[in-house]
Amino acid sequence: MSVSEAEAELTEDERAGLELVRETGGIHQSDFWKELDVSSRKGSRIVESLVEKDLVDREETVYDGHNTYYISPTARDLDFRLLMAGDMLSPFIGEEEVDPNSDAFSQWIMNLAYEE
16 A cells, blocks of 8 residues: 555544644654544554554654653654755765765756756
């Protein structure tokens, strides 16, 4: 099942939950159900459904001293086009020190300019 097909089958609560995860870029499950204004049980069921449909990822974590899960968008939800100039990846990916005067950055900017 494709992502768009899975999204088409979402309930209103699941759609709201997916939107929340995407807007925040990730949220702790203990905050997730509070933000949606649903019970923790219902929030857990929403997350489980979204995980089963491969629309979000869930990872165990400790938050405010309690065991919980961190809910994040799946990698396919991320828009990597913003990091690309043609077929060239941004020179700042993975770099700790950013040098805006570097030749790699200038070339990347030129690729962006000529892409249109």
